[in-house]
Amino acid sequence: MQEAVIKRAKELLADGSVNRVVGWKAGEFAYDTTPAVFTSAEELDAGFIYNDFCAPNLSKYIIKESRKEGKLLVFLKPCDTYSFNQLVKEHRIIRENVYIIAVPCTGKVDVDTVKSKGIKGITGMTSDGENVTITTLYGEKTMPKSETLGDKCRTCKSKKHVIFDEIIGDDGEVNTDGARFELVEKLEMMTPDERYDFWRNELSKCIRCNACRNVCPACTCESCVFDNPNSGIQQRAATDSFEENMFHLIRSFHVAGRCTDCGECTRVCPQNIPLHLINRKYIKDINEFYGDYQAGSDLETRAPLNDYTFDDCEPSIVYKRGGNE
Amino acid sequence: MFRLPADKLNEFFAAIASAQSLYIPVDGDDGRASYKKWTEGTALSKALNTVRSAKDFFFPQTTDICDFNMNGKNIEIIDNRTESEDFVIFGVRACDARSFTILDKVFLAEPIDTYYATRREHGTVITMACTEPEENCFCGVFGIDAAAPEGDAACWMTEDSLYIKANTEKGEKFIESIKSMLEECDSSAVDAQKAKTKEILEKLPFANVSTDYFRKNTLLDIFGSEHWKKLSESCLGCGTCTFVCPTCQCYDIKDYDTGHGIKRYRTWDSCMYSDFTRMAHGNSRNSQVERFRQRFMHKLVYFPDNNNGEFGCVGCGRCLSRCPISMNIIKVIKTFGEE
Ligand code: SF4
Ligand code: SF4
Ligand code: SF4
Ligand code: SF4
Ligand code: SF4
Numbered sequence: 001m002q003e004a005v006i007k008r009a010k011e012l013l014a015d016g017s018v019n020r021v022v023g024w025k026a027g028e029f030a031y032d033t034t035p036a037v038f039t040s041a042e043e044l045d046a047g048f049i050y051n052d053f054c055a056p057n058l059s060k061y062i063i064k065e066s067r068k069e070g071k072l073l074v075f076l077k078p079c080d081t082y083s084f085n086q087l088v089k090e091h092r093i094i095r096e097n098v099y100i101i102a103v104p105c106t107g108k109v110d111v112d113t114v115k116s117k118g119i120k121g122i123t124g125m126t127s128d129g130e131n132v133t134i135t136t137l138y139g140e141k142t143m144p145k146s147e148t149l150g151d152k153c154r155t156c157k158s159k160k161h162v163i164f165d166e167i168i169g170d171d172g173e174v175n176t177d178g179a180r181f182e183l184v185e186k187l188e189m190m191t192p193d194e195r196y197d198f199w200r201n202e203l204s205k206c207i208r209c210n211a212c213r214n215v216c217p218a219c220t221c222e223s224c225v226f227d228n229p230n231s232g233i234q235q236r237a238a239t240d241s242f243e244e245n246m247f248h249l250i251r252s253f254h255v256a257g258r259c260t261d262c263g264e265c266t267r268v269c270p271q272n273i274p275l276h277l278i279n280r281k282y283i284k285d286i287n288e289f290y291g292d293y294q295a296g297s298d299l300e301t302r303a304p305l306n307d308y309t310f311d312d313c314e315p316s317i318v319y320k321r322g323g324n325e
Numbered sequence: 326m327f328r329l330p331a332d333k334l335n336e337f338f339a340a341i342a343s344a345q346s347l348y349i350p351v352d353g354d355d356g357r358a359s360y361k362k363w364t365e366g367t368a369l370s371k372a373l374n375t376v377r378s379a380k381d382f383f384f385p386q387t388t389d390i391c392d393f394n395m396n397g398k399n400i401e402i403i404d405n406r407t408e409s410e411d412f413v414i415f416g417v418r419a420c421d422a423r424s425f426t427i428l429d430k431v432f433l434a435e436p437i438d439t440y441y442a443t444r445r446e447h448g449t450v451i452t453m454a455c456t457e458p459e460e461n462c463f464c465g466v467f468g469i470d471a472a473a474p475e476g477d478a479a480c481w482m483t484e485d486s487l488y489i490k491a492n493t494e495k496g497e498k499f500i501e502s503i504k505s506m507l508e509e510c511d512s513s514a515v516d517a518q519k520a521k522t523k524e525i526l527e528k529l530p531f532a533n534v535s536t537d538y539f540r541k542n543t544l545l546d547i548f549g550s551e552h553w554k555k556l557s558e559s560c561l562g563c564g565t566c567t568f569v570c571p572t573c574q575c576y577d578i579k580d581y582d583t584g585h586g587i588k589r590y591r592t593w594d595s596c597m598y599s600d601f602t603r604m605a606h607g608n609s610r611n612s613q614v615e616r617f618r619q620r621f622m623h624k625l626v627y628f629p630d631n632n633n634g635e636f637g638c639v640g641c642g643r644c645l646s647r648c649p650i651s652m653n654i655i656k657v658i659k660t661f662g663e664e
Binding site for chain 1: 529
């Protein structure tokens with residue numbers, strides 16, 4: 001896979017179709033890949049990788065990159081294409097300036113998941129697609145790849161690329177098993193108090209590092225409401241539980257209906273807060289109230305929350321579900 | 326050196342906690358460790374280190390500074406600080422213990438930060454030697470010995486015992502206070518553990534990373550280097566690296582208008598944020614390249630320049646494991662070093 005990807009990147013650079021390539025760069029160990037821009041064949045040979053460790057979503061970077069001089073090439077995994085589409089739809093990415101090569105994905109290994117199995121001192125990992133071999137300071141281990149996947153890949157919504165100019169390998173299918181909503185259903189079954197406790201327990205861990213916001217491809221405001229110097233508060237820490245809750249409520253509402261469920265927020269949270277569940281609940285509600293809708297799946301469908309139709313569900317559905325009138 | 330049988334650990338914690346608040350690293354439901362106040366039943370984490378650093382004890386993410394009450398033309402200033410309780414932090418790793426020395430150089434230099442100083446006075450730091458360092462650890466690069474940590478007193482845990490030795494007067498006082506539980510012993514078991522750990526430390530992937538470049542080149546050459554652009558290219562400006570870092574020390578002070586008075590408080594700030602340098606005249610760092618460069622220039626150049634060559638990093642590896650895009654101080658040091 002990696003060879004094929006690099007070969008195409010070199011060809012497109014050489015014939016002048018693009019002047020740079022956005023992809024993943026190898027790190028110190030197998031797992032610490034960094035998004036990067038490559039401008040020459042030498043740079044590609046020196047550091048470009050595409051393998052089972054390339055979890056970072058590249059789409060957000062294209063907002064800035066697509067505004068620079070000349071056309072760029074980007075490699076997108078299935079989930080990244082949804083984010084990309086959504087950003088094109090919101091006029092954030094300039095589509096004409098981007099050449100997309102879709103790359104297949106069978107799930108990305110998540111080092112925190114591996115470490116949560118008690119594996120320490122990981123100096124290297126290789127994956128053959130089925131199994132992951134992990135070399136550590138304390139010996140070698142092998143485990144099925146399925147056990148090494150992070151949250152976002154364990155409940156992958158689709159293996160289908162929804163936008164590309166060219167594809168390497170075969171395209172996959174949308175996952176319709178609904179398994180990604182299992183945890184949301186569990187939360188729905190809780191009493192309001194239990195649910196509140198669940199979220200307080202999670203959100204009280206938040207250090208307000210902003211990783212979730214800054215990585216989120218739906219969080220693209222030029223100036224974020226949480227960076228407003230006139231807000232009267234510092235916005236650098238959750239000074240109390242109110243501020244803690246508000247940050248997440250406002251952020252999640254702001255991306256509601258635009259969140260593609262890419263899972264990046266949870267992947268990057270240093271405190272392991274299952275942030276994606278908040279928006280997954282909204283996604284589930286949108287599906288139930290307005291009919292199935294997947295943000296980023298195409299460029300045309302009007303987003304239910306931005307659209308008014310006579311068929312829209314009545315607010316009374318909220319009461320039917322036990323809400324207060 | 327003193328010894329406590331490992332099965333007495335709980336009683337040991339109870340004895341400490343009966344006299345003052347005790348904080349130890351505890352595993353969360355997801356296995357990630359954080360410092361928690363010890364109460365009966367709290368178990369010591371087996372994780373190598375906590376996600377948040379131990380600096381919170383002395384330099385918390387938010388500090389209430391004072392309140393102002395307005396009464397006509399009079400302003401009353403109310404100092405409502407409460408940090409007057411003695412406390413013990415147990416299980417601090419060598420890297421975090423050194424971070425306190427670094428923070429001391431900032432907060433205890435004139436003019437002394439009395440909020441920090443009070444907390445330092447009231448806190449006793451009991452460290453724990455590492456036996457199974459992670460691949461991201463590089464404390465050794467900064468002359469820190471993970472097998473013999475600093476702190477008021479240092480501990481070593483073996484299968485059947487906890488060994489403890491005082492490093493400071495405060496540490497001696499601490500040991501004195503719980504001496505009835507301890508027996509005096511020689512250092513043979515600890516020496517054996519140290520030797521074993523040393524072997525692992527020498528094999529760590531970053532054990533031999535060199536920081537010479539930052540000593541041999543001038544501030545301006547490093548500042549003006551071409552490397553910063555590439556290194557910072559994909560930085561999200563999230564600030565996670567600064568919030569998990571035990572030595573990051575920047576803060577901002579804000580007045581909150583309650584409607585009938587003012588609450589003045591400070592919170593951590595991050596040089597990675599776009600408004601960090603926003604001033605009346607504008608902003609002096611308008612791009613992420615400049616902000617990113619600041620973080621590493623501070624740790625690797627400015628701090629040592631002002632502190633007899635001591636770097637502002639302790640090699641704890643937190644920024645390595647927590648950066649969403651895996652860009653970090655090791656990649657910076659290596660990129661320059663390989664020039
Ligand atoms: S990434 Fe996690 S810790 Fe950081 S602000 Fe978001 S929820 Fe809080
Ligand atoms: S909220 Fe989370 S899952 Fe949704 S788009 Fe943003 S990063 Fe992705
Ligand atoms: S810069 Fe990184 S490795 Fe160094 S002390 Fe801070 S978090 Fe730890
Ligand atoms: S950096 Fe050193 S002291 Fe800190 S946890 Fe790792 S080995 Fe221990
Ligand atoms: S270096 Fe990493 S952790 Fe730090 S601000 Fe940039 S993206 Fe965030």
